[in-house]
Amino acid sequence: MTLFPAQAAWFEASGHAVIVNGDKEQARRNATEDALRQAMLFAGASVKSVQMLANGLLQDEQLEIRTTGEVNQLELIDEIYHDGMVTVNVRADIFAQKTTCASADYQKRLVTSWFTLRDQRQGALGGIEDIGKALPLQLKQAFRKSAQHVRLTSIDTRYIQHGGTPSEASLMARRMNGQYVLLAQVDDISSQEADTPSWQFWADTPPRRQAAITFSLYDGQQGELLWQQGYATDAPWEFDRYSTVDINSQTLWSSAYGQAVTRMLQTAAQDIDEFLACQPAYGRVLHVTNQTLQIDLGERDGLSVGDELTLFQLRQFYTPGGQLQQQYRLHPHRVRITEVFANTANARAGDDTLLGNIQPNDFVARR
Structure with a gap:
């Protein structure tokens, strides 16, 4: 792998986020991170960093840059609120340290399957026991949005046991014409009732729901386990506790919980993309x-x-x-x-x- 001299450049990008429960500040942060991520991906950045952006836009807050590169300066051009959405336009001075290797300019074909749910009982709230069927579709969108080196080309409509044998991964790669195989297990989607002060007995605070997934990446040629990583997040579960939620509905994926899971999948997609950049x-x-x-x-x-x-x-x-x-x-x-x-x-x-x-x-x- 060869490192080329880094060059600084200005990039402008727009980010969008849904305003959940009137929390404009959180939506603004999410939209800013989205805009900055897009700019950094376009710049071809290659070194992970966490920058303190204290120029008034994200003052006294750390924004974790899960893509690669370094931001010297970030300026807010404008922010627009309309129909429950916020659009943030930013200009960033990015000092991208590009890397290259013989295979970096080739797209790797990645295949996956439905995600297995470790404990089916945890899906009872909201009736989302089959969320493992929807998660790969959301992950595919994450790759389309931000990946530079990987295409998630196929989703096997079966539950493939997480932690399978090398031969199983090889057979899956050959059957689906994939170069790399990604298997995933949903470790936790449990919920916990929020603590409500006794003097606010009338308040109906929604429970917080977990989302934890472990990803395992295999070489489809020989079935070797190359990479494994767990991701976790949590967010309020805003739906009626007795209602059933459609796992493929915009209602779910635009909710606070759906957005939190989507951001987690975007992080995983970026990490996998970076890992596979220089793989054969x-x-x-x-x-x-x-x-x-x-x-x-x-x-x-x-x-x-x-x-x-x-x-x-x-x-x-x-x-x-x-x-x-x-x-x-x-x-x-x-x-x-x-x-x-x-x-x-x-x-x-x-x-x-x-x-x-x-x-x-x-x-x-x-x-």
Whole structure:
């Protein structure tokens, strides 16, 4: 990985947030963070930081920058309140420290499944026992909004056991044409009644509800667990305790609880995107015709004519002790992309060397 000299630049961006329970200040902070995140992503920042923004916009408050980069100065252009929403326009002086690597300009294909719920009983309040079906859709939106290196391409409409075996992750990747596999478990969506002073006996303070999710990221090629992280948040549960809430409704996702969960998923998506930025971008050989290979990487994955890829075969076997081992056989010559289509590409050896023993389901990679 190579570091390039950092350069400062000004960026303008707009952020939006719903005003919940009349709390304009919280909505303003959320909108400001959204605007700043967009500016930093556009700047291509690459170093996590937490900046004290004390120029009057977020005075005496810390705004955790979960994207990468450093803000030298942040100016509020304007803030507009309309129809229960706040729009904040900011101008930021970003000192982005860009990183690059051979695979950073390739989009990685990520696949996931419905999130398993550790304790079904916790979903009784609001009847959201199936929230694990809606969460991957919200996560997909988070990737679309902010990811630079990852596309969440498919969601398996099954509950895949969190912490599965390497072979399960590999099979899922092959079945869904994914390069990396993300499995998730909802650890906690329990609720707790808020403490109400006795002299405010008439007040109906909504309970606070937890949201805790553990994500596990696997290499789809060999099923190896690459990364694991837990995230947690909580927010008021504003709905009637006897009503059933539609897990796919705007009513849920625009509520305080829905917004808190959405922000948590955005944080997870950004962390995964950053982690996978310099991970190998690889694909499979689909067909071999004479000396031309067709592979399952294309323009949507960032491939261009002239790119050079490493060609290899992977063999998996178990040792006498029962441990799964990986064996890589690298082809002595790299292949060069000659034609690029939306989801596939054709490649040949750079010097027309014979590509002997290459067959469908072998791999190409850019590391």
